[in-house]
Amino acid sequence: MKNKLMPLTLGFALLLGGAGSASAGLIDRGDGMIYDDDLNITWLADANYAQTSGYDVDGLMSWSAANAWADQLVITDTNGVDYSDWRLFNADPSDTNCTDSIAPSGFATQHFGYNCAGNELGHLFYDELGVTAGNSISDSTDPGLALFSNVQSSVYWSGTDFAPDTSQAWLFITNDGRQNITNKDNELYAWAVRSGDVAISSVPEPGTMFLLAAGMIGIAGVKWRRC
Numbered sequence: 001m002k003n004k005l006m007p008l009t010l011g012f013a014l015l016l017g018g019a020g021s022a023s024a025g026l027i028d029r030g031d032g033m034i035y036d037d038d039l040n041i042t043w044l045a046d047a048n049y050a051q052t053s054g055y056d057v058d059g060l061m062s063w064s065a066a067n068a069w070a071d072q073l074v075i076t077d078t079n080g081v082d083y084s085d086w087r088l089f090n091a092d093p094s095d096t097n098c099t100d101s102i103a104p105s106g107f108a109t110q111h112f113g114y115n116c117a118g119n120e121l122g123h124l125f126y127d128e129l130g131v132t133a134g135n136s137i138s139d140s141t142d143p144g145l146a147l148f149s150n151v152q153s154s155v156y157w158s159g160t161d162f163a164p165d166t167s168q169a170w171l172f173i174t175n176d177g178r179q180n181i182t183n184k185d186n187e188l189y190a191w192a193v194r195s196g197d198v199a200i201s202s203v204p205e206p207g208t209m210f211l212l213a214a215g216m217i218g219i220a221g222v223k224w225r226r227c
Contacts (some may be wrong), residue, residue, distance in 0.1 A: 026128055026144040029198050031077040034147050037197075039123060044075070044086070044192045048150035059152075063169045063184035066157045070192045077198065086192040088159030091170035091179055092118030098179060099133075104164040116179035120193060121156060121172040137174040155188045 027035040032045045046052050050069050051059035061069060066088060073086040095118030098111035114133035116122045125131050129140040136153040137145070145151070153175045162168040162181045169184050182188070 026147055027199075028147050031198075032075065033077075033083075033198050035197050035199065036124065036128065038127065039120060040196060041120060042083075042194050042196065042198050043124070043148070045147060046149050047156075047191045048152055048189060049073075049192060050190055052150060059189050060187040061157075061190055062187055063157055066188070066190035067159060069190055070159075073192055081198075083194060083198060086194050088157055088190060089120035089172070089193045091120075091158035091160040091172070092116065092122075093160070093163070093170065093179075095119065095122075095179075107164045110162070110164065112179050112181070114177050116172075119158065119170075119172055119179050121158070121174070121191065122177070122179060125172070125174065125177055131177060133177045136176065152189050155182075156191050157188045 025037065027037060028045075029035050029042065032049075034043045034045050035041075036043065048059040050056040050061065050066075055069055056065075070086045070088050074082050074084045075086070076082050093110045093112070094108065095111050095116050097118065098113045098116040100113035101109050101111045103109045115126065117126045125137055126133075129137060129142045129145055131137055131140050137151055138153050151174065155171050155173050155175075158170040158172060160170045162170060167184060168181045170179060170181055171188060172179055
């Protein structure tokens with residue numbers, strides 16, 4: 001009996017193991033969405049979707065226009081599930097890994113410069129795609145870069161205000177890996193992201209999983225008896 005149970009248990013474990021992805025890093029969820037399992041966020045695969053979709057002629061927008069674009073965005077997956085909770089990526093001015101900082105009177109120290117991996121796009125740049133400070137995102141040799149399209153070696157808006165002067169906002173420069181600020185009226189690129197994963201829509205329902213498991217167990221049992 002002990003030997004007969006071995007292939008059945010293995011088959012069931014393999015099925016359950018395949019129900020969700022456990023691989024680290026960037027995961028292509030299909031439908032133009034890429035999941036970062038380190039931060040539990042999902043990027044649009046198209047890094048200039050505002051232009052691609054025809055929303056904006058070149059994808060360059062002011063900070064308020066970029067936020068409005070992300071806010072109205074709806075992506076529908078192949079299962080008919082709508083995702084409408086898109087936003088611009090978050091910057092992290094408290095990230096002490098940054099190379100530079102300032103201490104405005106009455107405000108917490110603001111960190112900027114290179115190596116700001118606390119910034120969501122900075123994390124993608126440095127930690128996921130392995131780009132080093134001073135180099136362009138296009139220089140990445142990581143296969144994860146191929147998951148994305150229309151990535152600009154330029155400047156992208158974050159959704160984070162510069163607290164000491166809210167006429168400015170944080171940005172990330174994909175041409176060299178810096179976090180910095182600029183006036184909100186300037187026109188930069190926008191890359192949409194959302195909190196959480198989208199994979200739940202493609203995972204089989206529990207009833208389906210157990211039917212598949214039962215079928216696999218039956219097949220495994222038959223094969224074992226024939227050996």
